[in-house]
Amino acid sequence: MNFRKFFKIVFTSVLAFCMIIAIVLGGLFMINPDLFSGQNILGSIFNPLASPQKPINILILGTDKVGQNTDVMVIANINPITKKINIMSIPRDTMVKHNGTHKINSIYAKGKAELAKEIVGEVIGDTIDYCIVAKPDGFRNIVDILGGIEVDVPRNMDYDDYDQDLHIHLKKGLQILDGKKAEQFVRYRHGYVEGDLGRIEAQQIFYKAFVEQKLKPQYILKADKLLAQIFEYVKTDIPLDIAIKYTLVAKDMTSQNITFYNMPGTPKRVGGAWYFISDSAEVEKQIKDKFSLETTPTNPSAKQ
Secondary structure, three states: OOOOHHHHHHHHHHHHHHHHHHHHHHOOOOOOOOHHHHOOHHHHHHHHOOOOOOOEEEEEEEEEEOOOOOOOOOOOEEEEOOOEEEEEEEEOEEEEEEOEEEHHHHHHHHHHHHHHHHHHHHOOOOOOOOOEEEHHHHHHHHHHHHEEEEEEOOOOEEEEOOOOEEEEOOOEEEEEEEHHHHHHHHHHOOOOOOOHHHHHHHHHHHHHHHHHHHHHHHHHHHHHHHHHHHHEEEHHHOOOOHHHHHHHOOOOOOHHHHEEEEOOOOEEEEEEEEEEEEOOHHHHHHHHHOOOOOOOOOOOOOOO
């Protein structure tokens, strides 16, 4: 096998991992080319052959067009023991403290991925291992490559944000959303009585439709086109060996293995602005039950 074919196989394996996560967020992720810098490539490839025995928490961020605020914030917990992925949506208006009071969607702009992982970790009371950051262009292009997603749009959606060059005009009803319309659907919020909570519900509708329709082997055939989008529009600090290791876990999962949760809390007006105030006790309980990084094998004889 020549060097080119060898690397194609490796990248296809890495892509499979990305697709599991990308399926949940609408195709927003990548393996950063910089991961190869300074690494022992053969060690990175062969080390993951041993099955992982520890869950990991990945913070996934979808930025706006300007790239400052994060319109999508979720935590994905991949558990190799239970063979499940649990996803928690974090409202972008969640109140956090960092040199003052801020909405959590502004934290990435203040300190990039490391600060975002730190602050989100404080909010949930657990460790965030890695971060994936995606731009909206990649989301649109990947949805188009996969042929669109059929979604039952629950209401007419009309909104224009000229600063963001965001124009949302969708009609109610069952339809196939191309990349442009899919972005409109997952970013729309101003017509919901619940505000950002309404948008989170719509995003989860989209994610579930994506999983059910695109979690199929034939889409691996589009690997070359998907990889081009992933490399260009998404960044991550996930090491290559970890990506491959969890690829081998994720490849056996189905849509039934993926569950969505909302972060417990309530909207509240504070100082003239609306914030989402997390319920610390309930968040702690949900994290402990569904997102804990402690290894809890269902089989007592399973290796730790």
